[in-house]
Amino acid sequence: MSLAIFDLDNTLIAGDSDHRWGEFLVHKALVDPEVYKARNDDFYRAYQDGTLDIQEYLMFALAPFARLSDEQIAELQREFMAHWVEPLMLEKAQALVKKHRDLGHQLLIVTATNNVVTGPIAERLGIPHLLASEAERTETGYTGRPTGIPCFQGGKVTRLKEWLKQFPHALEHSHFYSDSANDLPLLEAVGHPTAVDPDPRLAQTARERQWPIISLRD
Numbered sequence: 001m002s003l004a005i006f007d008l009d010n011t012l013i014a015g016d017s018d019h020r021w022g023e024f025l026v027h028k029a030l031v032d033p034e035v036y037k038a039r040n041d042d043f044y045r046a047y048q049d050g051t052l053d054i055q056e057y058l059m060f061a062l063a064p065f066a067r068l069s070d071e072q073i074a075e076l077q078r079e080f081m082a083h084w085v086e087p088l089m090l091e092k093a094q095a096l097v098k099k100h101r102d103l104g105h106q107l108l109i110v111t112a113t114n115n116v117v118t119g120p121i122a123e124r125l126g127i128p129h130l131l132a133s134e135a136e137r138t139e140t141g142y143t144g145r146p147t148g149i150p151c152f153q154g155g156k157v158t159r160l161k162e163w164l165k166q167f168p169h170a171l172e173h174s175h176f177y178s179d180s181a182n183d184l185p186l187l188e189a190v191g192h193p194t195a196v197d198p199d200p201r202l203a204q205t206a207r208e209r210q211w212p213i214i215s216l217r218d
Helices: 017-027 033-049 054-067 070-088 091-102 115-125 154-166 181-189 200-209
Strands: 003-006 106-114 129-138 141-147 175-178 192-196
Touching (some): 017 054, 017 070, 017 115, 054 129, 106 154, 115 129, 154 181, 192 200
Parallel strands (some): 003 175
16 A cells, blocks of 8 residues: 655645644734734744744744643634634645545645644544644643654654554655655655645755646645
């Protein structure tokens, strides 16, 4: 069985769920609106230009969870999905996922965005396996801190290789779809890399290496 791996943000959906979740928290008045929005935007720009400190960002992004109960988080997830994520869904992305599913391929999302935000999105897309940056939990709830290896840049490859110990697949026969130059380590690790609506750095690399370049936008 072949493996079809997908980045999430700006690949399978028409936006960045991590940055959008921060905007959602501002909208809900759950964080300081001016300070949080400015930092959220700064982190997103750093992600785009390849200079993001992922540990610093995860400490920022996960901190609000420590102040919320599981029930509050579940309600926020429902509202976020219905009003902030659903408009980002792409018919062509869902068709691509269906194509791989119909071919009998194992489906996997590998994303830097945390598992609290991305779990419901993966479920909505019908993709059964998810590797994401992990929010730490204790028996009393989320701590507001990350745990484990962040699923970012080379960390995606590390996390995937750990996953492959449980779900063996040959990377030379695997597909990976991404929009971001941050994902070059994983794109280089698979036999079938594809750039999806790529950022300028990835577009240049894809052209140089003759990787397929596709668009899932309408």
